[in-house]
Amino acid sequence: MMSTATENLKALDLDITEKDILKAEEIKALANKLFSDHKYNDAVEQYTLAISYNPKVPAYYTNRAICYLKTEFYGAAVRDADKAIELDKNYVKGYYRRAVGNMALGNFKEAVKDFRNVCKVAPNDRDARLKLIECEKEFKRIEFEKAIACDEHFDIVERIGNVDEIVLEQSYSGPHLPSEGGITLEFIKEMMECFKTQGKLHRKYVLKLLMEVKQQLEKLESLVDITIPSNGKITVCGDIHGQYYDLLNIFEKNGLPSETNMYLFNGDFVDRGSFSVECILTLLSFKLLYPNAMHLSRGNHEANDMNKVYGFEGEVVAKYNELTFKLFSEVFNAVPLGQVIGGKILVIHGGLFSRDDVSLDEVILKIFLLNLTKICVKLRKINRFRQPGHEGLMCELLWSDPQPELGRSPSKRGVGIQFGPDVTENFLKFNNLDLLIRSHEVKQDGYTADHNGKCITIFSAPNYCDSVGNKGAYIHITPDLKLKYNQFVAVSHPQNVKPMQYAGNM
Structure with missing residues (x-):
């Protein structure tokens, strides 16, 4: 007897057989094991293979998305989450994975939208709530800084002032930077040992x-x-x-x-x-x-x-x-x-660039200009x-x-x-x-x-x-x-x- 899930899947895509569905689930189980073993790239390959057998399961995409998040391929994670949401508009993991990917990319406005969706569906999800608060705070900070931005240069050194006037507490027992003659190897070694003991x-x-x-x-x-x-x-x-x-x-x-x-x-x-x-x-x-x-x-x-x-x-x-x-x-x-x-x-x-005309220095630029009369980037x-x-x-x-x-x-x-x-x-x-x-x-x-x-x-x-x-x-x-x-x-x-x-x- 075919399951309800299988029947729904058949309605979506008649080319997917029950054998394909079972094979995809078998591969997904292997991918899950690889993920548990922190073999994220291998897990990606297996989730991709599962998707090739059955591209209609949102979980396959969100599972692959978390592998991409672990390997810092945030753009790919967001694209997989998009696909999961396309397949199921109510699939909360899709919104969560997309939010995390956008948060990692610094796209806080988009992340806030998705975390809000997650929190509506799962109001008791403490992790999502905390991430929403952080994203909202960061997005507001960025917008505020844009609003007050001006052309004046903020001189951090001037803001800090005269460092020599900072008083060392009597309780300080760490290394001391020489007051004359500049940094020494002895100081660096003492500092490294200090760090070694936290x-x-x-x-x-x-x-x-x-x-x-x-x-x-x-x-x-x-x-x-x-x-x-x-x-x-x-x-x-x-x-x-x-x-x-x-x-x-x-x-x-x-x-x-x-x-x-x-x-x-x-x-x-x-x-x-x-x-x-x-x-x-x-x-x-x-x-x-x-x-x-x-x-x-x-x-x-x-x-x-x-x-x-x-x-x-x-x-x-x-x-x-x-x-x-x-x-x-x-x-x-x-x-x-x-x-x-x-x-x-x-x-x-x-790595390298989206354009070919990238040179290191002026010498190459002159040769390039002489031959092709085109300006390149140095x-x-x-x-x-x-x-x-x-x-x-x-x-x-x-x-x-x-x-x-x-x-x-x-x-x-x-x-x-x-x-x-x-x-x-x-x-x-x-x-x-x-x-x-x-x-x-x-x-x-x-x-x-x-x-x-x-x-x-x-x-x-x-x-x-x-x-x-x-x-x-x-x-x-x-x-x-x-x-x-x-x-x-x-x-x-x-x-x-x-x-x-x-x-x-x-």
Whole structure:
């Protein structure tokens, strides 16, 4: 006897057989198991297969949507939620998943609408109610700031005032920044040990460090050229996402930064992990100490809208105050967008662009103009001293991802694009480059080599968010531009601090 659900389904689509329906349910059960095991990409494949057998079940789309949310493909999650709602206007999970996806993308107006729908249908859903309150608050804040916006520049340094006048409490027992001669390696080591035991650096020293490094970073171009000394190497690390104890493990395995043991951290220093303050202060301190040996590229999480949702703002406010966060934000605006190693390897956080006429510098521009009499866009000339926004060259550089297919596609993240091997090949050839190194994506082995080995992804946050189980990795690059991949596993951290601890209801 055919079930009522099956009969309804048959009425919708006569091409779907009962065998298809049963097969889809069998595959969904496997996908659910993969999701429970945190194998989100594998679960996506199985939900997609279930949908191919039976595309009329809203739950298949919302289940795949939560996998996309877990892997930060928010645009894809929103599209799946749209499909679920299209199939069933009363399907509350569709509205909930779409709201969470839009909230992650900073689309608070759309998220508020959907959370209101959820709360009407499920008034006792405490989680939805709390998220609605947070989204409403954030949407009102954004609208208020738009209303009072003016052309005057808000000088955060002037607002903070003379940091030297801040008094150290007698109870403070942490490290002291030298009053003369600038930052020292000894101070950084003491600070790292203090952080290791969950101690805090005094706000006075935090503000001094941030002001000094802000001035240093502001003098750099948006793309920084790096030359590796003949007796040294540079280590390229991907996302660390506030996983301080894994950062310490990198330094333990690979040595502290020095003039010959150079580092490049390729964005997403903060958010998700709840030791983001400790991570970024350590990296910025080494940047002050070794300006030519510690290099930083901005990631998509060095942005206010991401910090609001994924915990860094909450962490800074909890450990210091809101004014300190605003100074961090100004520092992030000054972090370069990428590096060029040895003139041949471009390192940026996300990926490539929705247009072909993107060059690195003026020399290429002149050749291009001479040959084709067409103006191209220069990466070195991007005005980076701002928030990245959700479109344009700077946004794409921070958000885009590679795809195996040729050409370009809309991003599953909802921001940036996806670019194929032909796009990578053409960009590298046009700019006389050999290789693109980027980060931005969790990889089970810590790295991948895509696009015929021309597009490398490196990710340095092992067991991401204490749940994914991935390895971390970093790359050694020698003066002759040879690459060596190094993998590592996660180390333990204090169990009283969980990922996203400071994100609150967001």
